[in-house]
Amino acid sequence: MSISIQWYPGHISKAEKNLKEQLKLVDVVLEVRDARIPLASHHPQVKNWIGNKPRILILNRLDMVPESVRQDWLKWFRGQGETVYYTNAKEGQGIRAISKAAQEVGVEINAKRKSRGLLPRPVRAVVIGLPNVGKSAIINRLLNRKVVESARRAGVTRQLRWVRISETLELLDSPGVIPSRLESQEDAVKLAICEDIGDAAYDNQRVAAAFVDLLVKLEYESILKSRYGLDALTMTGEEYIFQLAMTRYKEDRERAALQILNDFRKGIIGAIPLEFPPSDV
Ligand SMILES: Nc1nc2c(ncn2[C@@H]2O[C@H](COP(=O)(O)OP(=O)(O)OP(=O)(O)O)[C@@H](O)[C@H]2O)c(=O)[nH]1
Ligand SMILES: [Mg+2]
Incomplete structure (x- = not known):
């Protein structure tokens, strides 16, 4: 059976433009994917947008895949030279580790600033990824309260929004982004099954x-x-x-x-x- 799924609503194309602007201001990027579909929930352009900024790769929804499969993916990503952080943004597992990883980038930045006689500043991080993967939930978990809207629907976050997590960390919540054309329909179906694209599309x-x-x-x-x-x-x-x-x-x-x-x-x-x-x- 062939299914044709395309989904690129106006708010996402706008968000993508703003996101690219804001990326210039950030020190580190938290790229969030869906642990059930670590490859299909990958946005092919993210690499370009990030350039040489440090990236922290997060597979969220760890509770939705068995431990053995998580281990297999960890190994596979390691083989690709990538470190993966698993999180459950609903319950909080793995959240401290990503906050620590982001702050470590800040330590380096501030060491450099100090050597130039500048005062330390919080590290600026952006959370990016496809819709509904749990970006806003991660931010809420980092703060332990609901500061940004997070709900079981693709396209909840509509605007970029900075949130101060602590003295040392500031996070930018961003609307889910998705390629303007979904090249692989096999992947698009997986995104639809996982509700990572809007239901108007399928x-x-x-x-x-x-x-x-x-x-x-x-x-x-x-x-x-x-x-x-x-x-x-x-x-x-x-x-x-x-x-x-x-x-x-x-x-x-x-x-x-x-x-x-x-x-x-x-x-x-x-x-x-x-x-x-x-x-x-
Ligand atoms: N089971 C489970 N649910 C999660 C997890 N993380 C987030 N959720 C739920 O997934 C839904 C989507 O979360 P959001 O934080 O709104 O996702 P988002 O990536 O910000 O979505 P957009 O703003 O639409 O791009 C919410 O109902 C969350 O409670 C997780 O690790 N496990
Ligand atoms: Mg959101």
């Missing part, structure tokens, strides 16, 4: 069907069987949504689709990663 029934197909491919079909009592191995994703609607939702396919997607998004059917480290590297 058809729930198609995305839910693709999700069922993906679970079968990743050999997670037993989760479907135990939750919905239907065996996905004997049918396509599309048929699965149809059968589920027939048996449980008074033939309402939309409700069946939303049920499956929301069960996954809320973590109700367990910690399910949608990507594994490529084995050829």
Whole structure:
């Protein structure tokens, strides 16, 4: 089944412009990705925007993937010469480590300033990434209170906003950015499943069907069987949504689709990663 997903709302194109401006003012970039899809939630232009500024790579939603898969990704990224920080911005795990890493950049900056006779200043960091990956939640966690809006929807943060975390750290919250064209539709479907793009961009029934197909491919079909009592191995994703609607939702396919997607998004059917480290590297 082919799905065509494109999503590039006006507020994002504006945000991208402002973000590029503000990037000139920051010392360090916190790039946040979705731990369920560390590659599909990567924005291809981020590298260009950052230039040689130090970057801290964060895989948020650590609670949504099993420990063994997290370890596999850590190893894979290490093989690429990258250090990865796992966080759970909802509960707070891993948050102190990223704050420490950001402040370490500040120490260097201030040592340089001191040698030039300048007073120390807080390190300036920006949190960037795709929509809904948990950028604002990370900022709220760093401060231990809700300073910026954070909710289960893509496109919650609309404007750039500086937040002073401490005497030594200032953070810029930014709206989620996304490539103006989603080149890989396979990745776009994963973004839709994880709700990392706005729901105006896709058809729930198609995305839910693709999700069922993906679970079968990743050999997670037993989760479907135990939750919905239907065996996905004997049918396509599309048929699965149809059968589920027939048996449980008074033939309402939309409700069946939303049920499956929301069960996954809320973590109700367990910690399910949608990507594994490529084995050829
Ligand atoms: N389970 C879980 N949920 C999280 C985690 N981090 C954030 N969330 C939830 O994910 C949703 C999105 O979080 P936001 O902080 O609004 O995400 P954002 O990246 O700022 O989104 P935009 O502003 O739309 O770009 C919220 O409902 C958070 O509570 C996490 O580590 N685990
Ligand atoms: Mg936000």
